[in-house]
Amino acid sequence: MIRARFHISLLGLILLTLAARAQVTEHFDDGDFTSDPQWEGDVQAFIVNRYQQLQLYIQTADTSYLSTPSTAAIDAMWEIDCNINCNTSAYNYVRFYLLANETDPTQGEAYYVQIGGANKDITLRHQSSEGNHTVLIDNQQRRQILDNRNESRVHVRVGRGSDGYFVLQTMVETIDTEYVDIGHAFVNHAAGNRIAVWVKNSSKNGRSFYFDNIVVEGNVQDGNPTTPASTDIPADEMVTLRHKSFSPNDDGYRDECVIEYQMPTYRYHSSVSIYSPIGTLICTIADNQELDQSGTISWNGTDSHGRRLPVGAYVILFEAWNNDLAAKIRRKLTIALTE
Numbered sequence: 001m002i003r004a005r006f007h008i009s010l011l012g013l014i015l016l017t018l019a020a021r022a023q024v025t026e027h028f029d030d031g032d033f034t035s036d037p038q039w040e041g042d043v044q045a046f047i048v049n050r051y052q053q054l055q056l057y058i059q060t061a062d063t064s065y066l067s068t069p070s071t072a073a074i075d076a077m078w079e080i081d082c083n084i085n086c087n088t089s090a091y092n093y094v095r096f097y098l099l100a101n102e103t104d105p106t107q108g109e110a111y112y113v114q115i116g117g118a119n120k121d122i123t124l125r126h127q128s129s130e131g132n133h134t135v136l137i138d139n140q141q142r143r144q145i146l147d148n149r150n151e152s153r154v155h156v157r158v159g160r161g162s163d164g165y166f167v168l169q170t171m172v173e174t175i176d177t178e179y180v181d182i183g184h185a186f187v188n189h190a191a192g193n194r195i196a197v198w199v200k201n202s203s204k205n206g207r208s209f210y211f212d213n214i215v216v217e218g219n220v221q222d223g224n225p226t227t228p229a230s231t232d233i234p235a236d237e238m239v240t241l242r243h244k245s246f247s248p249n250d251d252g253y254r255d256e257c258v259i260e261y262q263m264p265t266y267r268y269h270s271s272v273s274i275y276s277p278i279g280t281l282i283c284t285i286a287d288n289q290e291l292d293q294s295g296t297i298s299w300n301g302t303d304s305h306g307r308r309l310p311v312g313a314y315v316i317l318f319e320a321w322n323n324d325l326a327a328k329i330r331r332k333l334t335i336a337l338t339e
Contacts, residue, residue: 023070024195024216028052039066040103041196049210053083056199058206061091067103067196076218077159078195083210084152088116091202094209098158098216099192106131106198111190113156113168120146124158124168124185136185137168145172155179160218164188165266186267191221238262238329239318245336248301248308257301257335259318262294264327270320272297277313291320301337311337 024037029052033039039046045064047057056064072078078098086092093116101108110127121144124137146152153173160166165186169179195216199209242258249255259272272286283304286297299316301309313336320329 023072023218024068024214026068026214028054028212033066037068039068041066052212054197054211056201056206056209058201059203060206061201061203062206063106063198063200065105065196065198067097067100067105067194069193070195070216071191071193071220072216072218073099073191073221074160074164074219075162076216077157079155079157079213079215080197080211081213082115082152082154082156083212084116084146084154085150085208085210086202086205087148087150088120088146088152089202090118091200092205092208093117093200095196095198096156097192097194097196097198099190100194100196101192103194105194105196110192111136111166111187112196112198113158115154115156116146116152120144122146122154122156122168122170122182124166124182126187136187137166137183139182142170142180142182145175160187160190164190166190184266189221236331238264239320239331239333241316241333241335242296245338246301247338249339255300257299257316257337259297259299259316259333260295261291261297261318261320263291263320263322263329265322265325266293267325268320268322268327268329270297270318272299272319273317274299275315275317277315279315282309282314299335309337311339313337 026037028048031048033048033054034043042064045056045058046066047055049055080096082094093114095112095114097105097110097112100110109129112125112127114123114125121142123135126134126136155171157169157179158166165184167184168182170182171179197211201209239259239261242260243254246254246257268291270286270289270291273284274282276282285299303309313334316333316335318331321327
């Protein structure tokens with residue numbers, strides 16, 4: 001299997017401290033999953049095959065799981081290699097539970113990575129104690145990445161730093177040559193006492209799921225994480241205009257109004273609206289848009305119906321918020337539309 005170095009491309013999201021310790025290391029090379037560590041659950045549904053991999057081994061459509069103790073929750077990293085020898089679907093997919101609170105991981109609150117499913121992608125999800133499931137990390141550009149693949153070899157790594165951010169990285173063999181950042185999500189408090197492998201399979205794919213190289217290291221979460229550090233950016237520098245004027249005449253020079261932003265942390269959302277000088281709403285160019293930590297939003301000088309606006313001054317209202325941190329940013333800017 002491909003092995004690659006875990007690289008942190010999202011600055012400051014994960015720091016695996018020296019105090020972090022390995023809580024689970026399982027390569028199945030002893031041919032036994034019932035001790036050291038002890039996996040519990042549907043033990044009759046799994047075997048360790050001759051290649052020293054954990055394999056689902058049943059003949060009927062079912063859901064099956066194995067779980068083992070682990071309390072790593074912060075300054076933590078979870079890894080698993082998964083080989084799915086069928087085209088994933090709503091009837092054939094895997095969950096790797098990072099933080100579960102019951103032997104049966106589907107009971108109680110939990111966090112897990114889903115591999116496959118109806119969207120044929122890889123996502124990080126939250127499971128509430130009432131059994132509701134919410135996607136926390138979903139890279140839409142990687143949707144359908146497992147589609148039309150009779151075999152998917154997937155390597156998953158998830159980190160969670162002292163600031164409470166989960167980071168999901170994956171590597172799909174024959175597509176990726178290194179780990180790819182899928183995304184990040186802030187969770188104020190996340191804890192559990194078990195990890196788990198859970199499989200849903202159709203009747204013809206009861207022997208199509210293989211697992212190996214499960215490693216978990218980290219610390220128990222005690223209290224809430226440290227609030228993500230601010231970049232100490234002055235308020236009037238968080239949102240600026242690239243130019244004070246623009247001329248949308250398609251001559252290739254300042255054809256758009258470019259709003260540049262730099263947020264204190266990730267997970268900000270934004271709404272951006274354009275007003276006339278007397279306060280009439282002309283159009284909204286961003287509506288609850290999730291922002292990168294830094295980036296741009298552009299306006300082409302038209303109204304909500306796509307009509308070119310006359311020459312003049314216009315007011316831009318930029319509003320951003322981070323519900324995790326109860327933080328808000330509000331900035332008014334004036335732009336000149338010229339010939």
